[in-house]
Amino acid sequence: MLLNAVIITLREVLEASLIISVFLALSQLLERKLSWLLLAMFVGAVGGFVYGQNLGAVSMAWDGMGQELVNAGLHLLIFLSLLVFMTSVPHQHKKRWRIVTLIATITAVVVAITREGSEIILYLSGAMSIPNMLLPVLIGSIVGAGIGISVGIYFYYLLINMRLKYGMWLGYLFLLLVAGSMISQAVEFLIQADFIHAGKPLWDSSNLISERSVIGQLLYALVGYEATPAPIQVVAYVSSIAIIAVATVISYQFRTPPHDD
Amino acid sequence: MKSIRIYLLLALIATITLVNFVSLLHGYQASMEKAQNLFDARLESTARLIASANSAQVADQNIAEQQTPNTYFQIWGSGGQQLLTRSRNAPDEIIGQLDEGFHEVNHASYRWRNYVYQDRHLNRWVVVAERIDIRYSLAEEVVLESLLPIVMAIPLSALIIWLAVGVGLKPLSVLAQQIRHKKVDDLSPIKMERVPKELTTVVNNTNALLIRLHDAFSREQRFSADAAHELRTPISVLKVHLHNLKQRFGDTDEDIALLKTGVERMGHLIEQILALYRTSPDQAAVKFEDIDLTKLVQSVVARDFEQFERKQQRIELDGEKILIKGNQFALETLVQNLLSNASKYTPEHGDIYVSISSKLGEALLQIEDSGPGIPTDMHERVFERFYRLHGDQHASDIIGCGLGLTIVKDIAAMHQAEIELGTSRFKQGLRVSVRFRLEEKK
Numbered sequence: 001m002l003l004n005a006v007i008i009t010l011r012e013v014l015e016a017s018l019i020i021s022v023f024l025a026l027s028q029l030l031e032r033k034l035s036w037l038l039l040a041m042f043v044g045a046v047g048g049f050v051y052g053q054n055l056g057a058v059s060m061a062w063d064g065m066g067q068e069l070v071n072a073g074l075h076l077l078i079f080l081s082l083l084v085f086m087t088s089v090p091h092q093h094k095k096r097w098r099i100v101t102l103i104a105t106i107t108a109v110v111v112a113i114t115r116e117g118s119e120i121i122l123y124l125s126g127a128m129s130i131p132n133m134l135l136p137v138l139i140g141s142i143v144g145a146g147i148g149i150s151v152g153i154y155f156y157y158l159l160i161n162m163r164l165k166y167g168m169w170l171g172y173l174f175l176l177l178v179a180g181s182m183i184s185q186a187v188e189f190l191i192q193a194d195f196i197h198a199g200k201p202l203w204d205s206s207n208l209i210s211e212r213s214v215i216g217q218l219l220y221a222l223v224g225y226e227a228t229p230a231p232i233q234v235v236a237y238v239s240s241i242a243i244i245a246v247a248t249v250i251s252y253q254f255r256t257p258p259h260d261d
Numbered sequence: 262m263k264s265i266r267i268y269l270l271l272a273l274i275a276t277i278t279l280v281n282f283v284s285l286l287h288g289y290q291a292s293m294e295k296a297q298n299l300f301d302a303r304l305e306s307t308a309r310l311i312a313s314a315n316s317a318q319v320a321d322q323n324i325a326e327q328q329t330p331n332t333y334f335q336i337w338g339s340g341g342q343q344l345l346t347r348s349r350n351a352p353d354e355i356i357g358q359l360d361e362g363f364h365e366v367n368h369a370s371y372r373w374r375n376y377v378y379q380d381r382h383l384n385r386w387v388v389v390a391e392r393i394d395i396r397y398s399l400a401e402e403v404v405l406e407s408l409l410p411i412v413m414a415i416p417l418s419a420l421i422i423w424l425a426v427g428v429g430l431k432p433l434s435v436l437a438q439q440i441r442h443k444k445v446d447d448l449s450p451i452k453m454e455r456v457p458k459e460l461t462t463v464v465n466n467t468n469a470l471l472i473r474l475h476d477a478f479s480r481e482q483r484f485s486a487d488a489a490h491e492l493r494t495p496i497s498v499l500k501v502h503l504h505n506l507k508q509r510f511g512d513t514d515e516d517i518a519l520l521k522t523g524v525e526r527m528g529h530l531i532e533q534i535l536a537l538y539r540t541s542p543d544q545a546a547v548k549f550e551d552i553d554l555t556k557l558v559q560s561v562v563a564r565d566f567e568q569f570e571r572k573q574q575r576i577e578l579d580g581e582k583i584l585i586k587g588n589q590f591a592l593e594t595l596v597q598n599l600l601s602n603a604s605k606y607t608p609e610h611g612d613i614y615v616s617i618s619s620k621l622g623e624a625l626l627q628i629e630d631s632g633p634g635i636p637t638d639m640h641e642r643v644f645e646r647f648y649r650l651h652g653d654q655h656a657s658d659i660i661g662c663g664l665g666l667t668i669v670k671d672i673a674a675m676h677q678a679e680i681e682l683g684t685s686r687f688k689q690g691l692r693v694s695v696r697f698r699l700e701e702k703k
Binding site for chain 1: 286
């Protein structure tokens with residue numbers, strides 16, 4: 001039971017903590033105030049609690065496909081926020097673009113924490129209702145959350161202690177992979193809701209790296225690792241990364257000379 | 262990195278958490294495996310015990326009652342063809358296969374781990390089974406007891422690290438405090454007891470820099486003072502010769518008038534350089550005392566009244582008794598320079614208004630003239646050394662060297678006062694406001 005609690009909490013906390021640490025680091029590298037991010041984290045935590053408590057009602061919506069569709073929508077929203085964030089960063093010398101970046105950051109952080117938080121709340125409230133499960137679930141959740149947050153802290157300090165240029169690019173690269181992972185997960189939810197046909201898995205690497213191992217969880221959070229991905233997931237993953245990469249390069253090409261408006 | 266202390270706390274806690282929790286997971290898995298092996302050993306010995314305690318070879322209709330619901334046993338005879346006896350909760354059929362060893366089977370909605378023992382002597386099979394979930398829970402309960410302290414230790418470690426890092430960084434905060442509390446004129450070396458190895462270079466180099474800075478300041482001050490002082494004598498001699506020339510050739514000679522302006526300009530410059538040296542904020546050992554600001558302004562107006570009278574300017578003074586802490590000579594120089602500027606730039610028959618008031622813990626000295634004023638975008642620049650509005654195009658009859666407002670700014674800084682330029686109450690003109698902080702009454 002402890003291992004289940006560790007895996008589930010680690011999966012959700014690691015993803016959220018890496019996203020938050022990258023946004024915290026990039027905000028610091030872009031010399032932005034961190035108070036908005038802290039507020040977004042708080043709103044996300046409240047959102048996660050509320051969504052987690054009402055997942056039963058959400059699941060019943062749309063002929064029992066509510067949870068899958070809402071989750072697919074939330075992942076799509078994170079993807080769009082990342083797209084807006086990465087294309088707006090090259091225009092930071094303009095005030096209105098700075099506001100766009102801030103809104104995209106806040107949206108991504110709030111939605112990410114809401115989504116991951118709701119999963120943890122759902123699991124904890126379910127597991128703790130079983131007798132004698134309190135201690136293993138509690139210890140497992142603390143261990144999973146502890147590992148997830150610790151990796152997030154390392155990643156944050158790695159980014160802010162790198163030279164500005166490299167820190168920015170590593171942060172960008174990570175967000176690019178997260179964006180791909182978001183679309184891949186959105187597609188997975190749509191497959192679960194029978195909106196998309198899954199087809200045979202393209203490969204099975206579970207013997208090589210199990211999704212349930214710590215390394216598997218880290219890779220899942222970092223690059224959206226799936227041991228048995230559907231072909232449509234791989235296509236969506238690669239296309240979404242290509243879209244953001246091209247949009248970011250175009251945005252860099254079209255940036256205007258710095259002057260404040 | 263905003264705070265070294267927070268960085269160290271987070272980095273150390275993250276490391277401790279990561280290392281502890283990953284080893285905790287490995288320990289948990291190893292302990293669980295060990296516990297399962299112990300349970301298996303117990304199951305095997307139970308099967309052997311049942312076989313030796315029960316030697317029946319024909320079917321017994323009495324079902325054993327003394328079993329717990331988490332375990333069951335069966336004894337099969339005739340090579341597994343006939344059920345000889347069983348516990349009440351045991352099935353009456355063979356679950357799985359009668360192969361000697363451990364197996365996992367499903368029975369009564371639960372997963373069971375059984376051990377099949379072949380009693381070769383009596384040609385029987387003894388099957389003993391335990392519910393896996395109960396075995397797992399029991400094992401987990403024991404293992405978790407040992408893991409709980411590791412989890413509980415993390416917040417305690419955080420507290421200890423926070424305190425330890427605070428103690429470790431104390432020399433740094435002591436150094437920062439010393440530098441922060443250094444007065445602007447204090448260029449003495451930093452004194453620290455037991456300087457840690459990491460800070461030795463910082464302290465030594467800072468002290469060396471302070472000594473070099475002190476020497477450089479002293480050289481600059483000595484040079485300015487000596488140069489200005491040495492120049493005073495030849496200027497005085499020049500003035501005497503000029504006076505003699507005027508006696509000989511009369512006041513109307515244009516060359517003599519130009520010479521007079523030049524000498525006066527040079528004399529003014531030297532006086533101002535001397536004043537600048539004496540009123541610099543870096544100048545050590547300035548004596549501060551209680552000074553009645555209004556009385557001081559009155560005395561300066563009275564002393565320099567000739568300059569206003571010469572241009573037939575009206576000067577009005579409005580003030581009450583306000584005591585501030587300050588240096589008499591420096592404040593006189595400040596008022597004198599501001600009044601001199603007001604008079605110089607106010608045309609003949611113009612107005613000058615001086616007011617001294619106090620409000621909200623501040624003493625406010627305002628000098629307003631009816632001159633041309635200073636454009637807002639020049640308000641910062643006029644305080645720079647040797648900067649004069651309109652540069653060399655300045656009206657030639659106004660003597661100045663561009664040091665007056667610099668001196669005023671230095672004196673204000675020495676008294677921690679703020680200067681603000683604005684528009685005067687007259688149709689046009691400059692208003693200079695100097696805000697002195699009043700000491701709180703005890």
